[in-house]
Each structure stands twice: as structure tokens, then as C-alpha cells.
Amino acid sequence: MTANPLPDIRTEADITTLINTFYDKVGPDExxxxxxxxxxxxxxxxxxxxxxxxxKRVLLNTGGQDGWxxxxxxxxxxxxxxxxxxxxxxxxxxxxxxxxxxxxSAKAVAQEVASRFEYKRQPRTLFSLQNN
Numbered sequence: 818m819t820a821n822p823l824p825d826i827r828t829e830a831d832i833t834t835l836i837n838t839f840y841d842k843v844g845p846d847e848x849x850x851x852x853x854x855x856x857x858x859x860x861x862x863x864x865x866x867x868x869x870x871x872x873k874r875v876l877l878n879t880g881g882q883d884g885w886x887x888x889x890x891x892x893x894x895x896x897x898x899x900x901x902x903x904x905x906x907x908x909x910x911x912x913x914x915x916x917x918x919x920x921x922s923a924k925a926v927a928q929e930v931a932s933r934f935e936y937k938r939q940p941r942t943l944f945s946l947q948n949n
Contacts, residue, residue: 825917832872835923836865839910848902875926876919904931 826835843849873879907927911920 823914823916823920826876826911826915826919826923829869829873829877831915832869832876834914835872835910836869838914839907840865842906842910843903846902846906848899849906852899872923876923900931900934904928 824831826832840853843853904927908924911923911927915923
């Protein structure tokens with residue numbers, strides 16, 4: 818007897834399950850937990866609404882421009898370690914609950930989001946052109 822495969826992400830309720838599972842993982846995490854718990858005391862309800870709106874728009878093609886995958890008020894340090902952990906926990910939340918093309922899209926988007934955040938946090942050097 819084989820176990821039933823996990824469903825794909827198809828509904829708003831699935832997005833809520835994904836976000837709730839992710840934050841159930843973040844809360845006790847030694848690296849990210851303190852940052853997200855501090856934010857939760859101030860901005861949490863709105864942050865959850867915003868994140869659900871982002872994932873709903875991206876994964877369910879609902880349109881609109883609302884939402885962002887990370888709470889804007891969470892100050893992730895500039896080290897890649899925090900973003901790597903965010904990515905790891907998000908991918909685990911997807912894999913714990915879903916399988917299929919939309920679940921794979923969620924993982925790809927999470928990879929891209931983490932890469933973009935990491936890139937934006939890297940120090941930049943300004944080069945000047947000099948004529949010699």
C-alpha cells in the first residue's frame with residue numbers, strides 16, 4: 818500500500834498552510850526566531866497578510882501588486898547565513914505539505930527571493946574611471 822502523494826498548492830487555504838508551516842518552523846529557530854519574534858510584537862498581523870498576498874499573487878496568478886515574501890520590518894543581518902536559513906526553512910515548509918508544479922514554482926521563487934536579498938545586501942564598490 819502506497820501513501821497518498823501530497824497535494825499541489827492550488828487555493829488560498831494552501832497558501833495559508835504554507836505560510837503558517839513556515840512560521841511554525843521560524844519561531845523556534847535559533848537564528849531567525851529572535852528576529853521574527855521581535856517583529857511579531859509590532860507588525861505581525863500585517864506582515865502575514867502581506868506575505869500571503871505575495872504568494873497568492875505569484876503562485877495562483879491572482880494579479881495585483883500587493884505583498885512581499887519577507888516582512889519588510891524584519892532586519893535580516895547582511896550575512897548570507899540568515900537568508901540561507903530563511904530559504905532552507907521555506908523550502909522545508911513547501912516540501913512538508915505540497916508536491917507538484919506549483920510547489921516547485923514556490924521553491925524556485927523562494928530561491929530567487931533569497932538570491933535577490935543577498936545580492937542587495939552585498940557591499941558595493943564604486944569604481945572611478947581615470948585617464949592615465
